[in-house]
Amino acid sequence: MTPPIIILVRPQLGQNIGKAARAMLNFGLTELRLVTPRDGWPNPDAGPSASGADIVLERAQLFDTVEAAIADCALVFASTVRRRDLVMPVIGPEEMATQIHASPQRSAILFGPERSGLETEDVALANAIVTVPINPDFGSLNLAQAVILLAYEWSRRSALSQPPAKELETPAPHGEIDGLINQLDAELVAKGYFHPPSRTQATRNTIRTIFTKTGWSSREVKAVRGIIRALVGPSRNRSET
Amino acid sequence: MTPPIIILVRPQLGQNIGKAARAMLNFGLTELRLVTPRDGWPNPDAGPSASGADIVLERAQLFDTVEAAIADCALVFASTVRRRDLVMPVIGPEEMATQIHASPQRSAILFGPERSGLETEDVALANAIVTVPINPDFGSLNLAQAVILLAYEWSRRSALSQPPAKELETPAPHGEIDGLINQLDAELVAKGYFHPPSRTQATRNTIRTIFTKTGWSSREVKAVRGIIRALVGPSRNRSET
Known part of the structure; x- marks a missing residue:
């Protein structure tokens, strides 16, 4: 409203x-x-x-x-x-x-x-x-x-x-999606994902669209950022698992 | 008329x-x-x-x-x-x-x-x-x-x-989302992400919800699977980039 x-x-x-x-x-x-x-x-x-x-x-x-x-x-x-x-x-x-x-x-x-x-x-x-x-x-x-x-x-x-939709969780502000995309981008650059250079901008646009359309809440954005950190990080398998 | x-x-x-x-x-x-x-x-x-x-x-x-x-x-x-x-x-x-x-x-x-x-x-x-x-x-x-x-x-x-047709790509079948989630799950297990064990099922449910709600198309699911592979893989930075 x-x-x-x-x-x-x-x-x-x-x-x-x-x-x-x-x-x-x-x-x-x-x-x-x-x-x-x-x-x-x-x-x-x-x-x-x-x-x-x-x-x-x-x-x-x-x-x-x-x-x-x-x-x-x-x-x-x-x-x-x-x-x-x-x-x-x-x-x-x-x-x-x-x-x-x-x-x-x-x-x-x-x-x-x-x-x-x-x-x-x-x-x-x-x-x-x-x-x-x-x-x-x-x-x-x-x-x-x-x-x-x-x-x-x-x-x-x-x-x-009209009454606002009864969403379970509201979508995160764009700034948070941006933070997620920037984190992902940095990791992908480090991995040499963007190749060839002529396709880099198009690939970046695609990634942006993919993650902008998700409707993820702030909590979900945080979770995905944690997942990205886990994926790029070292294994932290513990003895008790 | x-x-x-x-x-x-x-x-x-x-x-x-x-x-x-x-x-x-x-x-x-x-x-x-x-x-x-x-x-x-x-x-x-x-x-x-x-x-x-x-x-x-x-x-x-x-x-x-x-x-x-x-x-x-x-x-x-x-x-x-x-x-x-x-x-x-x-x-x-x-x-x-x-x-x-x-x-x-x-x-x-x-x-x-x-x-x-x-x-x-x-x-x-x-x-x-x-x-x-x-x-x-x-x-x-x-x-x-x-x-x-x-x-x-x-x-x-x-x-x-007539409002412009929403020529969106249609959401991927659930089987493809499933494939993405299973791939992610395997990588996260390898990284020791699910910890402590008592929280594993809840975390898995959260991940499923997060990726099921995206509405990603088959093409987008493929792109995200490529991104996951890139994140866990070795750096493949090339000299020319």
């Missing part, structure tokens, strides 16, 4: 940051995060385009990496068209809204730079791709429009106020 | 007419009607803002009055905030879309001038007022945004908007 955080990844124009803030506030979203905006932050062009949504801009938080921006979020969506280079769920805005409403934890939606959209590495950090189904012969949504449609879809459902 | 006609009543800026056309075409709407646009028609400012939705502008029809513009429509909605001076139904976008889809005849949605919105006389011509439910403390939708939200809501229900 907590409103999603809107994360603009490497946005180019301050004007579009302002428009996104305005789009958000129309539907009650107030948490904006910016990952390395091209022209720095604050940006004097943002305010005039926000048409009064200044509170969103004033509270906007700045991050150096997408990983840092989503570290406290358990559920992350990448707003983009389908990516054929990644095997991950592709859902529509309705399904996204349903998942956000069902989650008792923080969620976030990533939007890429105006011109190019999210990079594969950004998308790989998300739990799912969310795509607004548009005219296959004319797809031309700008950043603020993508934001407003997803914000609207979220707010459509907030009146219904 | 016929798509609604979008009618801009006395629009002020050509730029906004172009943006509305772009918003429409994203969701498959192509019929635009203009009632006495302030700066005449055609307007050279419209094209550049349409971002390629030129076909909508080229086919736009010009009318002198709202009455003439809606003469062939059986179902007309006025997009505005609630009007306390009129006794007529006020519905949300969803209900509007339902009615449009249920109607075998032409329908239209009226949008007023950017600054002032529809006049009472315009609204009175409609069958119902349609209002996008927005933040009561910050309602700031511009013309193109109002158009895109209603166009989106219409298209959500049409064939065009």
